[in-house]
Amino acid sequence: MTYQIERIRNFAIIAHIDHGKSTLADRMLQLTDLVESRQFRDQYLDRMELERERGITIKAQAVRMPYTASDGQEYLLNLIDTPGHVDFSYEVSRALNGCEGAILLVDAAQGMQAQTIANLYLAIEAGLEVIPVLNKIDLPAARPEQIAVELGSLIGEDPDDVLAISAKTGDGVQEVLERIVERVDPPRTDPDEATRALIFDSHYDAYRGVLTYVRVVDGELRPRQEIRLMATGFHNEIDQLQVVSPEPTSIDRLGPGEVGLLTAAIKEVDQARVGDTVTDHKNPAEKPLPGYREPTPMVFSGLYPVDSEDFPDLRDALDRLRLNDASFTYEPETSAALGFGFRCGFLGLLHMEIISERLDREYDIPLVTTAPNVRYEVALEQQPKGGADRAHDLAADGVIEVSNPAEMPPPHQITEIREPVVDAMVLTPSDFVGAVMQLCEHRRGEMLKMDYLSEERVELRYRLPLAEIVFDFFDRLKSQTRGYASLDYEPAGRQVADLVRVDVLLNGESVDAFSSIVHRDKAYDYGKAMVEKLKELIPRQMFDVPVQAAIGSKIIARETIKARRKDVLAKCYGGDVTRKRKLLERQKEGKKKMKAVGAVDIPQEAFVAALSVDRD
Structure with a gap:
């Protein structure tokens, strides 16, 4: 109709x-x-x-x-x-x-x-x-x-x-x-304008290609009409027009103000972008519709396949998810500990959790997810020369952006680090104002204002570092207010902070997957918690393994995973003590040699469990 x-x-x-x-x-x-x-x-x-x-x-x-x-x-x-x-x-x-x-x-x-x-x-x-x-x-x-x-x-x-x-x-x-x-007003349209429709969502279908959801603003769309996507230049005939009512139903026309979905044999996921304008290929519109502001990723994390052979499948799966979710970004990266993977940008921790679970369920790709981080601005004393890594190549004005702790330059090259901050709004019953203020101050928050909306409800506004709230702030807020408080936040620029990179060394070798950027006041607690956790998770080797947390060249915490020990004296029944000492010395020499050439085996479960270590 x-x-x-x-x-x-x-x-x-x-x-x-x-x-x-x-x-x-x-x-x-x-x-x-x-x-x-x-x-x-x-x-x-x-x-x-x-x-x-x-x-x-x-x-x-x-x-x-x-x-x-x-x-x-x-x-x-x-x-x-x-x-x-x-x-x-x-x-x-x-x-x-x-x-x-x-x-x-x-x-x-x-x-x-x-x-x-x-x-x-x-x-x-x-x-x-x-x-x-x-x-x-x-x-x-x-x-x-x-x-x-x-x-x-x-x-x-x-x-x-x-x-x-x-x-x-x-x-x-x-x-x-x-x-x-x-x-509600009816939709507005210009009868003299050429056909224009805005793409507001899309997803990939294995049989029909890209399914594009559009809202027609001017003109109309019909099956067999040749259309063009103005941003990408793709053009083809419309195969099928459908409306969701509530199951997809084929129709023969979409007029101004109507919402529907179209298929036009769009095979590449990049050809139909959210915010693009669909117009008639033979009689195109002069200018596109205003699209959407690009979403800014707030949280970054590495996604690595458990099996390195799944890397090409992971790339295809991320391509398809990116089509369906324009707020999700990714780029390839490598880790000495985890192999090939992707550094992904998310809007928040729940968004990250949903993407990881969808990859596991819909594409059957089990993943290791590194600890979430935010993007920092690092001002350098001088731009690194020669073989600087990928992040440092951006430092045209002496400032680089770092979203992976492994890319943080050495402390002696850094003049200051600027971290993203947010303006957070917390609505809470008045009984819990003290608990909320204590939590926000513990997370380095600065109070902006406090308003009583009524006798029972209070609105608190704080400026908080983004890194302090993306991890578990919401969970702690709920637990301290018995579930009654609610949180919303929006970006508020950057501020200078005293931050350091804490590295974890196994047998003297740095493991990049365990590196993290934390505030200097919390570095010792974080390092101590990390080495204690790894001591429990990494199985004993044939030699002693020191597990250390370090800031630059300074060790701030250490635990030792004791070696497995074979009883070499089991067959010595009595006899001269020098015989026993000779066997023990030989064993000691063997362990020393093994430690010099041996590699520590870190099971995948250790990565998963250690990367969820609680920052508090």
Whole structure:
């Protein structure tokens, strides 16, 4: 069925994690009769097995819903269900650029959280009509009147206009659909403009090539039409046009304001980039649509295949994941201890965990993941000459960027190190303000301000080093506030810090995979924890193995893995003591020679366990 542009509404659901976005989307699918009851399952739009297991949304999902409003008119609602975790805020910003309205969903028991406010600001920046909705009013702990007042004051709405629903039971969801039809504007289009459609997502299919999700802005798309991608120059005929309603369904036209997916025999993953503009090849548009800002990786980690023969497969798998996830970056690197792998950039620790697990599940590639690091700026006294490594070649002005601790120059070449910092917002009940302040100060935080949103809720703003929060800050925040606090953060530039590289030496040889950049005040604790952990994990050799932590040439911690010992005196029954001494001396000489030429065998499990050592 073809819809006039005045009858189309594009909207997204935004909220803090676990406030009921996917459940509300489920009820909307049922209310619009898109899914029969016998086919229905919870989290219907979460297609990934990983999403269903964890109960979270990782990828934004678009679905097309025909809806008959109370005025008897037929409308087309294009819904985008977005993730709630701070690591996937880039997915949310992309989704909002394809909409004219947003449902701001708030848990009536928990109230506003950090991501609620962050997502609201994203929607306001995108110029969307925001519809406030309270969810979970059926819970015994729900406080709908109180939360409605807080929410209304935040966005300038009358508390009586805030909708109260239960997505679980379906109570009030019909009113939400009516409010969307009333308040969200139809898409804007220029009838004189040539065909233009924005690519907002894509993924790879082994049989059909690249599947490209588009939002048509001007003109229309039809099967057999020859299209061109303006950024890459790729052109070909459209094989198939589909809409997700809620399963992919073929159609013969996509008009202005509509959302769908197309296939055009795009074989290379780099040819269909998120943010590119699709136009007609014979009558192309003069200028492309404004795309998306490039996401900036915040956390870097090395991914190495357990079996070195899997390296080409890992490269192919990363290529395909990169197509589906534009915020993920990677480049090849080598490690003396782990072999060939990739230095990958992620938006956060959960993002890193999801990528690693997807590689293991979807592509069957078991991995070793090195400890996460952030990207530092290092000012050098003088630019290294000659055989400088890859990172040092960037030092045209005496400043290099380092995301791998193994690339950090020697201490005597460094004048200063600048680390990335973030402005963090923590929302917490007033009872836990002391615990949160203590945690932030322990992580080298600087308080910016503290506001009481109400008698019970406090907003704390801190400037924190990114390296201190990506590792386990969120877990500790939750444990110290009994799960009630929430966190959001955004980049805030760089600052000078007293940082050092701690190396781990096995038998006098540095193992690059265990190197880490830490603050000088915490270097001893980190080094001591690392050598103690490795002493437990590395099996005994035929000779004593010293395990040392060092800053430059200074050893700060040491443990010794004692050698296996054969009882060479077992067959000596009595006799002269010189005979026993001669056997022991021979054994000692043998161990000394073995230590000089021997290599320490580090099992793969030791890498996995040691690289998860707790920094506290």
